[in-house]
Amino acid sequence: MRRFALIDLGTNTFHLLIVELDAQGGQQTLYKTKIPVKLGEGGISKGEITSEARERGLKTLAEFREIMNQHQVTVVKATATSALRNASNGPGVVRAIKEHTGIEVEIVSGAREAELIFKGVQQALQIGPKPALVMDIGGGSVEFIIGTDKGILWKKSFEIGAQRLLDKFYPDQEPAIQPAQVKALRHYLQDQLQKLTAAVLQHQPEVLIGSSGTFDTLVDMDLAQQGIVREAEGSPEMELPLTTFQRQYKELLQKNRTERLAIPGMLAMRVDMIVVACVAIDWVLEKYNLDQMRVSAYALKEGMLAELLQQ
Numbered sequence: 552m553r554r555f556a557l558i559d560l561g562t563n564t565f566h567l568l569i570v571e572l573d574a575q576g577g578q579q580t581l582y583k584t585k586i587p588v589k590l591g592e593g594g595i596s597k598g599e600i601t602s603e604a605r606e607r608g609l610k611t612l613a614e615f616r617e618i619m620n621q622h623q624v625t626v627v628k629a630t631a632t633s634a635l636r637n638a639s640n641g642p643g644v645v646r647a648i649k650e651h652t653g654i655e656v657e658i659v660s661g662a663r664e665a666e667l668i669f670k671g672v673q674q675a676l677q678i679g680p681k682p683a684l685v686m687d688i689g690g691g692s693v694e695f696i697i698g699t700d701k702g703i704l705w706k707k708s709f710e711i712g713a714q715r716l717l718d719k720f721y722p723d724q725e726p727a728i729q730p731a732q733v734k735a736l737r738h739y740l741q742d743q744l745q746k747l748t749a750a751v752l753q754h755q756p757e758v759l760i761g762s763s764g765t766f767d768t769l770v771d772m773d774l775a776q777q778g779i780v781r782e783a784e785g786s787p788e789m790e791l792p793l794t795t796f797q798r799q800y801k802e803l804l805q806k807n808r809t810e811r812l813a814i815p816g817m818l819a820m821r822v823d824m825i826v827v828a829c830v831a832i833d834w835v836l837e838k839y840n841l842d843q844m845r846v847s848a849y850a851l852k853e854g855m856l857a858e859l860l861q862q
Contacts, residue, residue, distance in 0.1 A: 554581070555859055556619045557852040558612075558629035560656060562591035562690030562714055564764075564820060565608070567615045568852045569622050572860070581622055586611050587820030589714075591634040591690050596718040600638045608644065609651050616652045628855050629656045632664050633691025633712055661708025665694040669703055670854035672696075672762055675787035675847040682754045686835060687762040687850055688828045690714040694762075695747050697754045705750040711743050713765070713824035716831070724823045727807045733830055740834045751839045758843045759836060763850035765828040766791065768821045769799055770846055775816030787853075789846040793836070796844060800829045 552571055559566040569582040588611050594601040600608075619627065635641040635658050645656045659667070668687045672678070678700045685696040691712040697705040720736045721728050761769075770789045774781050781789075803811060803826050812822050835841070 554622060554624045556624040556627045557855045558615060559852045560631040562595060562634035562712055563589055565611050566852050569624060570856060582618060591714040595634055595691055595714050598637055598639050600640055600644050605644055609647060612648055612652045612654055616654060627654060628859060629654050631656050631658045633689055633710060661692060662706060665696050665706035665708050667851045667854035668694050668762055669696045669698055670857045671849040671851055672760060672847040674853050674857050675849035676845060682756040683758040683760050684756040685760045685762055688713055688765050697750055697756050704754050707746055709743060713828045716827040717824060721827055724808050727805055728826050736830050737834050740831060758845060759841045761844060761846045763848060765825055766846045767848060768818055768825060772799060772814055772816035787848045789848060791844050791846050793844055800833050803829055
């Protein structure tokens with residue numbers, strides 16, 4: 552029996568996944584959690600990790616280390632993305648993590664992050680022979696990948712994650728977002744995503760596949776409205792009809808923070824970023840005339856696991 556731990560140090564959320572592999576190659580999830588560390592809060596737009604965020608990160612990873620010890624993990628793979636990738640003190644934070652917890656963290660490039668996300672999505676669903684556009688909205692960056700079941704046709708990471716968009720366009724999340732803020736954000740996306748627009752024109756994807764994060768929460772909100780609770784180990788592919796998304800989006804634009812927090816299925820860790828993330832989703836759907844949306848519960852850490860198992 553081998554036990555693997557996959558850690559994804561995201562800009563907003565730290566994920567831990569512990570999996571056991573038997574001699575026949577069968578795998579079983581032993582433990583799974585996500586903690587809203589908010590590593591990028593207060594510093595990401597200045598290119599640094601604040602001391603408070605650093606301490607939250609170290610505390611969470613010390614807890615992860617204890618959990619891994621309890622589960623007798625033999626292989627640990629930890630990756631860090633946008634917040635640490637772009638922080639002037641990122642290498643120092645990585646050293647502190649090693650000193651305090653013994654966990655070695657690899658800071659991955661945006662291109663590598665996109666590749667791992669696509670591998671994770673491939674574990675969750677059949678992409679099919681026609682090109683699809685995969686979108687993963689992190690706190691620091693947003694990854695876009697165009698691919699088929701044969702593999703990646705195009706990929707790019709853009710440093711326009713939800714925490715950065717919040718800082719820039721919606722810093723005071725207490726009132727509802729204003730139409731002028733939405734308009735400014737959409738103009739910004741139009742400008743920043745020109746390379747994506749060119750790639751979409753070339754490859755003509757017809758479907759948007761949303762990967763984890765915000766998309767997960769939107770599915771939970773939809774299920775909660777129907778009185779359904781998603782099982783922890785439910786299907787890795789989830790449904791979110793476009794009409795449902797459009798209704799949710801309209802609702803989110805009109806609500807202030809307190810009202811958003813009261814929406815059934817809403818997570819406190821998503822309540823701030825979900826508004827700007829949904830503006831981005833809506834812009835992508837409209838700009839590229841995508842008439843179908845699929846949701847993958849799997850993302851980067853499942854991509855890491857897929858690679859480890861191949862090795």
